[in-house]
Amino acid sequence: MLTKRQSGILLHPTSLAGAEGSGTLGEEAFAFVDFLVSAGQSVWQILPLGPTGFGDCPYSSFSAFAGNPDLISLSGLVRLGDLKASDLPPQGPQGNRVDFEACRATRTPVLQKAAQHFLTAKTTNQRHQNFSDFCQQQASWLNDYAFYRAMRCAQRQRSWQEWPKSLRDRHESALHQGGTELAAEIALEKYLQFVFFEQWAALKSYANRKGVQIFGDLPIFVAYDSADVWANRDLFQLDIEGQPHLVAGVPPDYFSEDGQLWGNPLYDWDHMREDGYAWWKARLQWNLQLFDLVRIDHFRGFEACWAVPAQEKTAINGTWQTGPGADFFQRIKQALGDLALIAEDLGVITPAVRQLRDQFSLPGMKILQFAFDSGPKNPYLPHQYPRNAVVYTGTHDNTTSRAWWESLPAEGKQQVRDYLGTPCRDMPWPLIRCALASTARLAIFPVQDCLRLGSDARMNQPGTALGNWNWRLIQDQLDPAIALRLAHLCEQFDRCTMEKIK
Secondary structure (H helix, E strand, O other), rough: OOOOOOEEEEEEHOOOOOOOOOOOOOHHHHHHHHHHHHHHHHEOOOOOOOEEEEHHHHOOEOOOOOOOOHHHHHHHHHHHHHHHHHHHOOOOOOOEEEHHHHHHHHHHHHHHHHHHHOOOOOOOOHHHHHHHHHHHOOOHHHHHHHHHHHHHHHOOOHHHHOOOHHOOOOOOOOOOOOOHHHHHHHHHHHHHHHHHHHHHHHHHHHHHHOOEEEEEEEEEEOOOHHHHHOOOOHHEOOOOOOOOOEEEEOOOOOOOOOOOEEEEEOEOOHHEEEEEEEEHHHHOOOOOOOOOOOEEEEEHOOOOOEEEOOOOOOOOOOOEEOOHHHHHHHHHHHOOOOOOEEEOOOOOOOOOHHHHHOOOOOEEEEEHHHHHOOOOOOOHHHHOOOOEEEEEOOOOOOOOHHHHHHHOOOOHHHHHHHHHHHOOOOOOOHHHHHHHHOOOOOOEEEEEHHHOOOOHHHHOOOOOOOOOOEOOOOOOOOOOOHHHHHHHHHOOOOOOOOOOOO
């Protein structure tokens, strides 16, 4: 449950402006924390941090536990002595788009060099002990993940389903042989995870000391091509060959008339219940160490999820499959205590989903872009909000609020003006003001809305596989005038709560 009035900004770290080809956890991330403080903001919301695969989508990761090496700051590795300044790649022109493939091609040999220097050092220090401790403490997921990534590379980036049967089915002899042959590659993957979480811990500690909470994002489903599914096939609805009969998606909705066919394997909740949802407990416990708040993407899947036959080309012909419901959250709460979770409750939400959310006092989400098209009883209008809620101008799945406003017909614009009581000449600032003035205890707005950017700054178009997630700030785009304006509004609406986080 949210207990105080706060506000924050949604910005994924890859979108930070900086010296490298993509935003990282380096100097630019610390500078953004400083911007948040100057703007009176106490929350930084991000997208999932896992290593991304096809399409660079942060919601489709090779692991539910690992971090994304794309975010490792190379200059940070220079300061730690794993690299020399001369090892850094030359800086190219920085635009407002990230070319992830080009970034990886440039960064991979540099990261390999850093790993080799660290792992073959003739002297040991506290960081080497920290590395050993990390590998031991995170062995439950790290060993499988590092093997999986190393073997996937050896198998020419083929999915585990296409590996030789002995590796696909995790025969002990094949795993032992593979682990021996790929020992150096496996060590590299463990190093990358160590330095990722080393840098993440430093950033989170800095943010918390400054009074800024980190608001993370946890996708309910995992990718089929992931270490999680390969290492835990019994937790998913797969046949004896490891193939899914049904996959996850959502029915036709606001975003897509064909629905969204995600393709994730579905959980075998009955099997998970037998050990008290141990895999989920470990996943949530890890995320609650990494973040101060965690949004569960597609929360409604715990009540029921849209199950689509695997051979379908769209999500239209699916059926609702019952989830674990209250039993899941009761057991998680017994194990972990009160949970700092936010329920992403958008889409087809039934009374049963709302009951599950409210039974455990989980805040839901309110989107202002959805608020003005169906009269005064629209649940997204601020006068309908409960206090235990998060209000957004828009999310990463929406177009920017300026583009939304410009797309409205004249009648729709007048409805917005009438409700907000303003001519809306500098939209979306009236929408930001409305969010901050609302009774919802947490208000969040994408950084694109603070900058009044158009549709070309959209982060994601749901239902499309390519061309998303690559928008990026340009240097000095976040100027002090924006911070001053936000800080003034936050003070006006009692959202300046810059307390140090213990």
